[in-house]
Structure formats: C-alpha cells, structure tokens
Amino acid sequence: xxxxxxxxxxxxxxxxxxxxxxxxxxxxxxxxxxxxxxxxxxxxxxxxxxxxxxxxxxxxxxxxxxxxxxxxxxxxxxxxxxxxxxxxxxxxxxxxxxxxxxxxxxxxxxxxxxxxxxxxxxxxxxxxxxxxxxxxxxxxxxxxxxxxxxxxxxxxxxxxxxxxxxxxxxxxxxxxxxxxxxxxxxxxxxxxxxxxxxxxxxxxxxxxxxxxxxxxxxxxxxxxxxxxxxxxxxxxxxxxxxxxxxxxxxxxx
Amino acid sequence: xxxxxxxxxxxxxxxxxxxxxxxxxxxxxxxxxxxxxxxxxxxxxxxxxxxxxxxxxxxxxxxxxxxxxxxxxxxxxxxxxxxxxxxxxxxxxxxxxxxxxxxxxxxxxxxxxxxxxxxxxxxxxxxxxxxxxxxxxxxxxxxxxxxxxxxxxxxxxxxxxxxxxxxxxxxxxxxxxxxxxxxxxxxxxxxxxxxxxxxxxxxxxxxxxxxxxxxxxxxxxxxxxxxxxxxxxxxxxxxxxxxxxxxxxxxxxxxxxxxxxxxxxxxxxxxxxxxxxxxxxxxxxxxxxxxxxxxxxxxxxxxxxxxxxxxxxxxxxxxxxxxxxxxxxxxxxxxxxxxxxxxxxxxxxxxxxxxxxxxxxxxxxxxxxxxxxxxxxxxxxxxxxxxxxxxxxxxxxxxxxxxxxxxxxxxxxxxxxxxxxxxxxxxxxxxxxxxxxxxxxxxxxxxxxxxxxxxxxxxxxxxxxxxxxxxxxxxxxxxxxxxxxxxxxxxxxxxxxxxxxxxxxxxxxxxxxxxxxxxxxxxxxxxxxxxxxxxxxxxxxxxxxxxxxxxxxxxxxxxxxxxxxxxxxxxxxxxxxxxxxxxxx
Numbered sequence: 060x061x062x063x064x065x066x067x068x069x070x071x072x073x074x075x076x077x078x079x080x081x082x083x084x085x086x087x088x089x090x091x092x093x094x095x096x097x098x099x100x101x102x103x104x105x106x107x108x109x110x111x112x113x114x115x116x117x118x119x120x121x122x123x124x125x126x127x128x129x130x131x132x133x134x135x136x137x138x139x140x141x142x143x144x145x146x147x148x149x150x151x152x153x154x155x156x157x158x159x160x161x162x163x164x165x166x167x168x169x170x171x172x173x174x175x176x177x178x179x180x181x182x183x184x185x186x187x188x189x190x191x192x193x194x195x196x197x198x199x200x201x202x203x204x205x206x207x208x209x210x211x212x213x214x215x216x217x218x219x220x221x222x223x224x225x226x227x228x229x230x231x232x233x234x235x236x237x238x239x240x241x242x243x244x245x246x247x248x249x250x251x252x253x254x255x256x257x258x259x260x261x262x263x264x265x266x267x268x269x270x271x272x273x274x275x276x277x278x279x280x281x282x283x284x285x286x287x288x289x290x291x292x293x294x295x296x297x298x299x300x301x302x303x304x305x306x307x308x309x310x311x312x
Numbered sequence: 313x314x315x316x317x318x319x320x321x322x323x324x325x326x327x328x329x330x331x332x333x334x335x336x337x338x339x340x341x342x343x344x345x346x347x348x349x350x351x352x353x354x355x356x357x358x359x360x361x362x363x364x365x366x367x368x369x370x371x372x373x374x375x376x377x378x379x380x381x382x383x384x385x386x387x388x389x390x391x392x393x394x395x396x397x398x399x400x401x402x403x404x405x406x407x408x409x410x411x412x413x414x415x416x417x418x419x420x421x422x423x424x425x426x427x428x429x430x431x432x433x434x435x436x437x438x439x440x441x442x443x444x445x446x447x448x449x450x451x452x453x454x455x456x457x458x459x460x461x462x463x464x465x466x467x468x469x470x471x472x473x474x475x476x477x478x479x480x481x482x483x484x485x486x487x488x489x490x491x492x493x494x495x496x497x498x499x500x501x502x503x504x505x506x507x508x509x510x511x512x513x514x515x516x517x518x519x520x521x522x523x524x525x526x527x528x529x530x531x532x533x534x535x536x537x538x539x540x541x542x543x544x545x546x547x548x549x550x551x552x553x554x555x556x557x558x559x560x561x562x563x564x565x566x567x568x569x570x571x572x573x574x575x576x577x578x579x580x581x582x583x584x585x586x587x588x589x590x591x592x593x594x595x596x597x598x599x600x601x602x603x604x605x606x607x608x609x610x611x612x613x614x615x616x617x618x619x620x621x622x623x624x625x626x627x628x629x630x631x632x633x634x635x636x637x638x639x640x641x642x643x644x645x646x647x648x649x650x651x652x653x654x655x656x657x658x659x660x661x662x663x664x665x666x667x668x669x670x671x672x673x674x675x676x677x678x679x680x681x682x683x684x685x686x687x688x689x690x691x692x693x694x695x696x697x698x699x700x701x702x703x704x705x706x707x708x709x710x711x712x713x714x715x716x717x718x719x720x721x722x723x724x725x726x727x728x729x730x731x732x733x734x735x736x737x738x739x740x741x742x743x744x745x746x747x748x749x750x751x752x753x754x755x756x757x758x759x760x761x762x763x764x765x766x767x768x769x770x771x772x773x774x775x776x777x778x779x780x781x782x783x784x785x786x787x788x789x790x791x792x793x794x795x796x797x798x799x800x801x802x803x804x805x806x807x808x809x810x811x812x813x814x815x816x817x818x819x820x821x822x823x824x825x826x827x828x829x830x831x832x833x834x835x836x837x838x839x840x841x842x843x844x845x846x847x848x849x850x851x852x853x854x855x856x857x858x859x860x861x862x863x864x865x866x867x868x869x870x871x872x873x874x875x876x877x878x879x880x881x882x883x884x885x886x887x888x889x890x891x892x893x894x895x896x897x
Contacts (some may be wrong), residue, residue: 064653081808097551097653109763113815114807118355120518121648123554125446126355142650164489165812171352175466183454185413193407199511205415211445212415218353241454248413273729 186253326356331716365415386700414840548666594894663886702843758804
C-alpha cells in the first residue's frame with residue numbers, strides 16, 4: 060500500500076472570522092496550514108486550532124459524518140467539514156465560511172435557533188393511528204413499509220439543506236427542507252396517524268408551497284435523504300387533499 | 313448571577329439524559345425539568361453507536377442467557393442485581409422505542425429483527441441498519457419535543473455541582489453564546505454526561521466525550537468506580553480511529569493476519585467456523601476484550617500487516633457481497649471510502665483496536681443514585697456495574713434507556729421529600745465557581761498550553777494505560793498525570809472573548825479529562841490482577857481472592873485519588889471460566 064495518502068501538503072485556509080465583542084463586521088483571515096493529503100477539512104481546522112490560532116471557534120464532535128455539528132461553507136458549498144476530503148480540493152486555497160442563510164454567532168458558529176424552532180413546529184414524533192401499549196408488543200411493520208420512510212429518517216439535522224436553499228435565503232419563514240422531510244417521514248410511517256396535524260404546518264404557504272423545486276437541498280444532503288423528493292410528495296398529497304375536499308366532498312378522505 | 317429554578321436538572325442530553333427527561337415528563341408530569349447540554353441534543357455521541365441494542369424478545373432466547381452472557385462477558389465484576397434489573401427492563405425499553413417510532417429493522421412478517429453480536433450465546437441485538445444509536449437518539453429527541461415541561465438549555469456547559477448540607481442542590485453552567493454563568497437550582501440533579509475516552513490518543517469517541525459529568529461528580533465527593541476498565545473496540549480505522557461496528561463480524565466478516573489466517577483460533581476462540589457463517593460466542597463473535605488482545609498478540613508475534621498507518625490486521629467483508637453490505641452495513645462502507653479511500657466490497661480493510669468505552673464511572677446503586685444525596689447518574693458516565701470488567705457490545709444502548717428512566721424515577725421520588733436549601737451557602741458556591749472562570753480570563757502569567765498538556769496526557773495514557781499494562785508503566789503514568797494536573801493550574805487562555813469561547817471550553821474539558829485519567833491510572837496501578845479489559849503483563853491471572861471487588865477512587869484535591877474497594881454483588885452466578893471455544897469441549 061504505497062501511495063500519496065500520507066503525503067504532506069501546505070494549504071492556505073481563508074476563514075471568515077467574526078467576534079461580536081470586538082468586530083464591527085466579519086472579515087477573512089488567511090492561515091497557512093501544514094496538512095496531510097488524506098485529511099478532511101476538519102482535521103486541518105483542528106490542526107490550526109491546536110498549533111496556530113486557539114481563538115478560532117467552530118462546532119464539531121463525531122468526526123464520522125453522523126452528529127451533524129460541523130456544517131460550514133467550503134469554497135462556497137455547504138459541506139460537513141468531516142466529509143470534505145482534502146483530496147477533493149486540489150487548489151492551494153480553501154475558503155471556509157459559516158453556513159449561509161443563518162446569522163453568525165461567532166467565526167464559523169451559526170445561530171441555529173430558527174432551525175430548532177421549525178423542527179419542533181412540524182411535530183416530528185409518532186402520533187399513533189391506532190394506539191397500542193408496549194405490553195401488547197410491537198406495531199407490525201413490514202420491510203416494505205419501513206422502506207417507505209426510512210430514507211427520510213436519515214436526516215442528521217446538519218442544516219446544509221437550509222444553507223443551499225435559495226427560497227430559505229429569500230424567505231426565512233419557509234419551514235425548509237429538513238423539517239418538512241421529517242414531517243413527511245412520520246406521515247409515511249405505517250404506525251402514524253398524525254398527518255392532518257402536521258399538514259396544518261407544512262401544507263401551507265410557509266410550508267411546501269414556498270418551495271420552487273430547485274433541488275439544491277438534495278444535492279448537498281450528506282445522507283442522501285433527498286428532501287426535494289419529500290417536498291414533492293407532500294405537494295402531490297396535499298393537492299389530492301384539496302381536490303377531495305373541494306370537488307369530491309362526498310368521498311371520504 | 314441569574315438563577316434558574318427547577319425541580320430536576322439533567323446534565324447531558326444524549327440517550328440517557330433524554331430518556332430521563334421523557335420519563336419525568338410522562339411519569340411525574342407536574343415536575344419542572346431542565347435539560348442542559350453543551351451541544352444540541354442530536355449532536356450527542358449516542359448518535360455514533362452503530363450496531364444495536366440487546367433485549368430478549370425471541371422465543372429461542374431467555375433472560376437467563378442474557379444474564380449469563382453479560383456476567384461472564386464482564387469477567388464476574390458485574391453487580392448481578394443490577395444486571396438482573398437491566399435485562400428484565402431491556403425488552404420493555406426497546407419496545408417503548410418501537411412505539412415512539414424507532415425504525416428498527418424488521419422480519420418479513422413485520423416483527424422486529426435481531427442480529428448476532430459478540431459474546432452473546434443467542435442473537436438478541438435489535439438494530440436499525442448500522443445506525444442504531446443515531447436512530448435511538450433522534451427518536452428520543454424528537455419524542456421529547458412534545459413535552460412542554462422539558463425546558464432545554466442547549467449549549468450550556470456545566471462547571472460545578474453545588475453541594476450544601478451534604479446533598480447536591482444544583483450546579484453552575486456557562487451559557488456558551490454569551491459566556492454568562494447561570495446557577496441552576498434544583499431539587500435533584502441527574503448526570504448523563506457520557507464517557508471520557510478522549511483522554512486517550514487514539515479513540516472512537518467524539519470530541520465532546522471529555523468526562524465532564526464524571527469529573528464534576530468526582531470533585532463533589534462522589535467516588536468513581538472501576539475506572540481502570542477501558543474497552544478497546546477491535547475494529548477501528550488505523551488513521552482516524554473511526555469505529556467499524558461489531559455488526560461487521562455479526563454479519564459474517566472475518567479477521568485475518570498478514571498470512572490471511574484467521575488467527576482468533578490461536579487465542580482460545582476456535583475452532584475455526586465456516587467463513588460467512590458466524591457462530592455465536594466464538595471466533596469473530598468472541599467478546600471485545602479477547603478479540604482486541606488477540607490482535608495485540610499478532611502484532612507482538614510479527615504476524616500483523618504493515619500499512620502506511622502502522623501495524624494492522626485485516627477485516628474481510630468481501631464475501632458478504634455488495635447487496636448485503638449495502639443493506640446491513642451501508643455506513644461502514646461510506647466511512648471506509650471516505651477516510652481510507654478503500655471499498656470493503658472489493659478490498660480487505662486494515663483495522664486496529666481502538667479505545668471505545670469506559671466501563672467505569674460515577675458509582676451508583678441499582679436505583680441510579682450516587683453516594684451523594686440528590687445526585688443521580690446514568691449512561692456511560694455512571695457505573696451501576698452491569699458491564700463489569702468488559703462490556704458486551706449492544707448492552708450500552710440499552711443501559712442508557714433502562715437506567716436513564718431509573719434515574720428519573722429515583723430523582724422524582726427524592727424531590728418529593730427534599731427540604732429547601734441554604735440559599736446563602738449555594739450562592740456563595742456559585743460565586744466561587746464564577747470567580748474561578750474570571751481568574752482564568754484575567755490571568756496573564758499562565759505558561760502552559762492547552763494543546764500541549766493534552767498531547768502529554770495522550771502520550772502517557774497511550775504508553776502506560778493501554779491494552780496491556782505493567783506496574784512500572786502505570787506508576788509512571790500516574791506520576792505524569794499528577795504532574796500534569798499541577799501544571800494545569802498554570803494554563804493560559806488565548807481567547808479572551810466571552811462569546812462562544814472554545815478556548816475556555818477546551819481548557820475546562822482538559823481539566824476534566826486529567827481528573828478522570830488519574831483515576832484510571834491509579835485504580836489500574838492498584839489492581840494487581842488481569843480481568844476483562846484490565847490486562848497486566850506482570851499479574852496475568854484473575855485473582856478473585858483479592859480483587860473480586862470494585863475499585864473506588866475518591867477525589868483528593870491535587871493529590872492522587874484515595875483508592876478503596878467495594879464488594880461485588882453476586883446473586884446466582886459464582887465466578888467461573890469464560891469460555892468462547894464454541895461447541896468444542
């Protein structure tokens with residue numbers, strides 16, 4: 060196994076810095092960081108923090124693409140820093156900014172309050188259709204029924220899709236891709252009966268009808284959740300609801 | 313300082329903390345609950361657990377089997393009354409998660425599926441592909457959103473417990489976005505702060521796992537139990553330490569040395585089983601301590617594989633085929649491709665044992681109560697002693713549920729009878745906590761660097777407290793940690809801003825790790841036997857006469873901890889021989 064994975068490489072990191080206690084506005088600082096080719100951008104940031112500038116603030120934890128902490132803009136695209144491999148960035152300079160469309164708390168740390176509020180609003184928890192108690196055993200769910208929603212349950216709440224979504228950038232009231240996907244995840248779950256409650260939040264102008272189906276959310280999703288597909292399915296389903304209600308009121312939904 | 317008044321405050325919002333919060337909200341709906349975490353709940357390290365959670369559900373299984381697998385796996389250092397409670401609650405908790413929407417894998421008929429895991433005689437691990445911990449965490453977090461009485465304090469870093477009149481009555485915490493300290497005044501406190509494996513240089517753990525909860529309880533006088541027992545997971549990536557789940561072997565993956573020989577058969581785990589048809593509790597499905605020790609043995613014998621990242625052995629999944637790997641182990645495939653640029657569908661993956669889990673932690677009884685009244689603990693930060701000297705894979709995801717809920721029930725009961733505290737004394741303690749932080753900011757004379765001390769801690773933990781240990785090595789590491797703890801008093805902050813100051817937080821985390829690390833090294837130095845994950849080259853046998861006991865480390869200021877011992881609770885299973893030789897007799 061001889062290859063260039065462990066080869067050394069000098070990289071210029073151009074990082075947005077902002078400390079509300081002393082900066083009027085954000086600015087870029089440039090650091091020359093000795094890296095190893097097989098590193099990810101997060102490794103480079105950690106090396107920078109430990110050896111060059113301990114004041115840089117950013118979030119990270121798992122270093123395995125599942126905790127969702129380290130979302131940031133890398134060369135203008137929303138990425139997990141632990142999934143952005145240096146081998147995919149051949150240029151000498153890498154530009155790093157906090158996630159777009161969110162206020163900056165400090166440096167690469169963005170304010171997540173809006174996302175957390177929206178997540179809660181869509182009721183992302185099971186509202187049982189037919190209530191069973193645990194002592195009666197599990198709700199039966201076939202592998203095919205599981206498959207209908209599993210993909211949408213993979214969301215790690217990293218917020219990359221909000222940073223990619225042009226609609227969210229223009230209209231911050233938009234509930235947004237991840238929260239709608241999670242609502243859809245429960246709507247599609249054979250154990251759930253809470254769709255009507257969730258539709259009040261998501262089948263609205265701040266919900267799916269704000270989406271113009273650009274599809275950027277699905278392109279940047281590190282877990283292949285495909286929020287765009289979730290939004291499209293919600294649109295189709297709520298259109299059907301509308302027709303049922305207005306033109307076919309004799310048909311039971 | 314602003315005071316936040318609550319009934320039960322929970323430090324840590326991973327699996328154990330969230331389960332405790334939901335149990336309080338459902339079972340004691342009138343209580344106010346404060347849930348504090350230094351990260352947003354879904355960032356907690358529960359999310360990184362891959363394999364699954366053990367609970368008896370199938371007709372071919374029994375509580376007795378789960379009990380014996382756990383107690384034997386723990387090399388008889390488990391408290392058997394705690395194990396008994398754990399195994400009986402396990403299926404109820406896993407079923408409860410199913411009712412909350414957890415996407416468990418299913419059989420064709422719609423019932424929950426189980427998979428085999430190391431050290432288990434019967435397959436009993438409930439799983440959600442290879443993202444079980446992730447789904448458990450998100451199911452709990454999302455479920456918790458429906459309870460208005462759970463007041464969350466995300467990105468608050470807890471610093472010190474407030475103890476007066478011999479009981480815990482709250483704590484101080486820094487609101488990270490402002491840097492302001494708050495006093496949480498609580499009738500009872502539950503610590504669910506996770507493990508401390510970041511004290512080691514090479515580990516599977518997230519950056520946040522720095523033993524904050526353990527250290528806070530320890531400094532407040534609650535002893536840390538069995539800290540010398542540190543689990544190495546056999547299959548980590550050699551460059552990043554990233555975990556490849558035990559389910560790799562549960563699904564039929566095999567371990568090979570440089571001669572493509574399945575070496576586990578040379579370490580008491582044979583005879584060899586057919587490739588791709590794993591047999592429970594033998595060969596690749598041996599327990600983690602034995603498998604990790606066997607890999608170390610191959611390295612000593614010169615039979616390991618030389619790779620750019622050092623000596624490794626192979627994990628071979630290729631015979632499982634692309635379809636099964638994608639269906640059962642998709643995350644493993646992604647991780648190998650990202651970090652090694654290797655695809656397990658086509659290539660063997662180099663792996664090494666890597667520090668994964670602390671069996672030890674804050675001593676609790678079977679009701680999750682610590683020895684400090686008003687303080688409860690659950691999850692990896694606690695040691696209720698179901699894991700003994702070696703945890704079986706898939707017991708910890710259940711432990712966070714069973715004992716998270718148990719801590720909640722105990723805390724609720726305690727709060728109902730708690731007396732009001734001495735406000736002046738508590739305020740004075742909170743002010744002292746604030747003063748320590750202010751002094752760090754104001755200090756201009758500091759000379760020690762945080763990253764520098766951390767590196768020295770990593771080196772000495774790797775050298776002296778690793779997979780095989782000696783008296784000399786542990787004594788040296790203990791002395792080094794005592795030195796580092798003294799030098800820590802002279803650290804220097806570079807970042808003087810109050811807003812989201814990660815320089816300050818990493819400094820506090822380092823202090824917590826050093827306290828816990830010293831408890832690991834000193835407890836290990838004093839345990840002159842080999843048991844489970846604590847293997848001594850100079851005392852190679854288990855010594856039940858002297859050490860069928862829990863070690864208890866008591867905080868002693870800047871001096872090393874005082875070590876005492878406590879009897880193990882044995883109910884039905886007297887110490888025996890751990891047998892992983894399959895059907896061979």
